[in-house]
Amino acid sequence: MNNDEDKNNRLISNRTNAIAPSGIRKFFDLLGSIDGVISLGVGEPDYSTPWHIREAAIYSMEKGYTMYTSNSGIPELRQRLAEELKNRYKLEYDWQSELLITVGVSEALDLTMRAVINPGDEVIMTDPAYVAYDASVILSGGIPVRVPTVEEKSFELDAAEVETRITKKTKAILLGYPSNPTGAVMPREKLVKIAEVARKHNVLMIVDEIYSHLVYGMGHTCMATLPDMQYNTILLSGFSKSYAMTGWRVGYAAASKDIIAAMTKIHQYTIMCAPTMAQVAAIEALKSGQDDVMEMVEDYNRRRLVMVNGLREIGLSCFEPKGAFYAFPSIKSSGMSSEEFAEKLLVEEKVAVVPGTAFGKCGEGYIRCCYATSLKEIKEALERMKRFLDRHKA
Numbered sequence: 214m215n216n217d218e219d220k221n222n223r224l225i226s227n228r229t230n231a232i233a234p235s236g237i238r239k240f241f242d243l244l245g246s247i248d249g250v251i252s253l254g255v256g257e258p259d260y261s262t263p264w265h266i267r268e269a270a271i272y273s274m275e276k277g278y279t280m281y282t283s284n285s286g287i288p289e290l291r292q293r294l295a296e297e298l299k300n301r302y303k304l305e306y307d308w309q310s311e312l313l314i315t316v317g318v319s320e321a322l323d324l325t326m327r328a329v330i331n332p333g334d335e336v337i338m339t340d341p342a343y344v345a346y347d348a349s350v351i352l353s354g355g356i357p358v359r360v361p362t363v364e365e366k367s368f369e370l371d372a373a374e375v376e377t378r379i380t381k382k383t384k385a386i387l388l389g390y391p392s393n394p395t396g397a398v399m400p401r402e403k404l405v406k407i408a409e410v411a412r413k414h415n416v417l418m419i420v421d422e423i424y425s426h427l428v429y430g431m432g433h434t435c436m437a438t439l440p441d442m443q444y445n446t447i448l449l450s451g452f453s454k455s456y457a458m459t460g461w462r463v464g465y466a467a468a469s470k471d472i473i474a475a476m477t478k479i480h481q482y483t484i485m486c487a488p489t490m491a492q493v494a495a496i497e498a499l500k501s502g503q504d505d506v507m508e509m510v511e512d513y514n515r516r517r518l519v520m521v522n523g524l525r526e527i528g529l530s531c532f533e534p535k536g537a538f539y540a541f542p543s544i545k546s547s548g549m550s551s552e553e554f555a556e557k558l559l560v561e562e563k564v565a566v567v568p569g570t571a572f573g574k575c576g577e578g579y580i581r582c583c584y585a586t587s588l589k590e591i592k593e594a595l596e597r598m599k600r601f602l603d604r605h606k607a
């Protein structure tokens with residue numbers, strides 16, 4: 214380390230120094246400098262937000278709704294959310310005290326960790342897992358404890374393996390299914406077993422169900438609906454993925470009154486409220502966005518099949534993803550590491566994918582390919598990948 218680096222490291226807090234920059238973003242900084250790239254990289258719908266949702270926000274601005282909202286979020290949005298959770302899952306949350314509107318699931322995740330973690334508390338999570346899980350725990354003074362999930366077991370988390378990692382310091386189990394990056398969905402019976410472990414050891418469940426609408430041929434089970442789990446679960450979800458609203462920044466948390474009150478305290482001082490016009494858009498999404506979601510899910514499903522079959526045809530074995538919009542093929546047969554594969558593929562064939570290691574050590578040997586892009590681009594990317602694999606036959 215040179216002197217300047219040493220000085221900078223001393224200026225920055227230990228917690229911040231302890232986390233690495235997002236493996237996704239780091240890789241995508243490379244992208245800007247290359248023309249003609251097909252990106253299967255960033256996990257974001259290629260649709261614009263449905264027009265009636267955008268229009269609701271535009272109208273709200275024309276009417277001058279440009280002030281702060283209540284810290285917890287616009288009452289109508291919380292009421293509609295409570296209704297949605299009741300209709301969808303038969304879960305009853307008090308909209309005034311058990312729901313909080315946040316700046317995406319990203320903020321909800323950060324608030325959750327800051328509200329519940331004491332220094333040294335452990336949070337159990339999968340490996341691989343979404344890039345922010347690890348970081349949010351470390352930034353709150355906690356310790357992430359990773360449990361490998363493997364392709365041979367459909368990237369599902371095994372309750373017995375979770376139980377062996379429980380210690381006196383375990384505060385929570387954090388689950389993100391449907392999974393980014395693997396596309397795995399947890400079957401209900403496996404979730405039931407994890408819930409049993411959580412109850413037995415008195416640890417919280419934190420679940421990120423942002424992809425819950427995006428499932429293909431397999432239902433999504435919400436952790437909070439399992440016996441005695443509603444108030445032992447902090448349920449996080451949002452509008453980014455299902456309504457193609459990534460840029461609007463609206464998410465929410467549903468949990469017990471005490472936990473929501475603790476999260477709201479932090480939210481009050483750091484954020485005040487989610488953007489007003491985005492909350493109005495979210496109301497419209499809940500009011501009349503169900504057909505849009507269904508159409509997008511059907512379309513993602515078509516793309517999913519083309520992507521997975523295409524990857525298999527060009528010689529990469531690929532676990533069948535049942536949710537979200539990612540395929541997670543194995544690139545072990547190439548003899549390259551995930552990083553090397555992703556970098557060479559980008560430079561040589563201008564196809565951007567994310568190395569599996571961006572999501573944890575167990576992502577080695579895999580790449581994440583997002584199929585929320587046009588069929589034309591998916592097909593072209595597959596052709597380029599075939600050329601790449603033919604050239605680098607191990």
Ligand SMILES: Cc1ncc(COP(=O)(O)O)c(C=O)c1O
Pocket residue numbers: 256316317318319320343389393421423451452453459462463464
């Ligand atoms: C699993 C998962 N959780 C949370 C997020 C962040 O969502 P939001 O846009 O609501 O902050 C993402 C975004 O990629 C994600 O994949």
